[in-house]
Amino acid sequence: MTAKNSADSALVLFSGGQDSTTCLAWALARFAWVETVGFDYGQRHAVELEARVRILAAVHSRFPQWSDRLGEDQLLALDVLKQIGGSALTDATKIEMGRDGLPTSFVPGRNVLFLTAAAALGYRRGIADLVGGMCETDFSGYPDCREKTITATAEALTLALDRRVTVHTPLMYIDKGQTWALAEELGGRALVDLIIEETVTCYEGDRVHRHDWGYGCGVCPACDLRAKGYARYTGA
């Protein structure tokens, strides 16, 4: 099945994490037809990619209001990022502050590459609206999460494809506590529970240690942000 009406369709960049799952719900609440795309870029932890499949199945089974709108999922290989290497997300490197002033978890070019691949897929599928979880509120300083970068990339893609490309970033100016609240607003407690049980945010890919905010090592920067956000959301 392809997009029914391109003006009312969206393609969500869906990694299986908390942010992109919230973006998926945001898109399902707004667009009549929603497709998803994920990227296998040689990330160290395949658990993220497994989480994607479980979350999409759960949307179909637990959210009847969205099930009919959720269309095809694609997983694209972008292993060029792994070949380039040098990031703690693709190599066995410790997450710490790098000499460039950014955490070693920074993957140079990742979001621009992801948006380019998503826009190209959208071109083929007749979808001009992309949705991504980029956020500059608690973005660890990643320059490719800034709104300015995303807007400029959308402009470049619109020129490159000679067709409108819009990138929606519903999380751009909210923090992790507000992201939990947005999930509840969109999908009620059922969506919050799904995010807790199934999404993977942890840089170590930990699915062993269960906290009130979900699974994770509890100490990496991603777990730290997620835990603090959950505490703010619940008022703990």
Ligand code: ZN
């Ligand atoms: Zn962690």
